[in-house]
Amino acid sequence: MRWLITGAGGMLATDLAGLLDDAVALSRAELDIRDKDAVTRAVREHRPDVIVNCAAWTAVDDAERHEEEALAVNGHAVANLASTGARLIQISTDYVFDGTARVPYAEDAPTRPVNAYGRTKLAGELAADGHVIVRTAWLYGASGRNFVKTMIRLERERESVSVVADQHGGPTWSADLARYVATLADAPPGVHHGTNAGQTTWHGLAQEVFTLLGADPARVKPIPASDYPVPAPRPAYSVLGNPRLRDWREALGEAFVEIQAGLVAGQQP
């Protein structure tokens, strides 16, 4: 099975490339997925059976002011990858939902994004029609910036941190997601939810990080989202049903060891 991974260097792509060690992993400098001719050339050269599209505009707040540019990557470019003849695994997001639900969203629940990033990712889902779409959420891992690494840093720097306690989601370890994606080469087309099971809030996730650090979780203070204004509104509840991966706490416990080891080895938190 020949794999091609786009967006190499990103958090998920790094874990996936580490797992599929004979995969071709191309960074943005090596393959800009917006360039249809470049996509055609890459597919002709590497002849992949499966393309995993890990490339994305992931700056959720910046997307509010740059929606067209975000759409070019998250929406239009996906059409370039969907029409090569290779199978496509398109990575999508819980932010395609509006957050008004109170039970986990089914794969076929109606979508209604509340921010620009979500709208562009939904356009990507539509462009990947007929292929495999894996929605994930609240990703963290050993590479790249992410919430878990930020909390590890803030525990060192501050006596207390205030964290949003009224947004609910499913924190997901990128390495668990990579292992799941690696099983999907022959999966039937359609939407698959790829998150760790269970749910918490950003506050709950931060408290768990503090606990793993041996710090007092009461140093993490709960605040409403309205006290932490950001350009892009977030859904208040974006838990995905049928999550496929193990419980989020168990995953975080194992991830924590790897992330700490990486930090000791000099990766930026």
Ligand SMILES: NC(=O)c1ccc[n+]([C@@H]2O[C@H](COP(=O)([O-])OP(=O)(O)OC[C@H]3O[C@@H](n4cnc5c(N)ncnc54)[C@H](OP(=O)(O)O)[C@@H]3O)[C@@H](O)[C@H]2O)c1
């Ligand atoms: N992170 C999360 O919490 C989260 C949650 C839900 C879903 N997802 C989805 O999961 C997937 C992986 O996310 P991630 O957190 O691993 O992303 P990431 O770390 O931000 O990596 C994205 C990669 O895409 C590259 N890229 C951007 N524009 C490109 C282009 N035009 N052509 C080729 N590459 C391009 C980026 O390169 P540069 O670094 O050079 O810009 C970066 O290496 C994405 O589809 C994302 O939407 C993520």
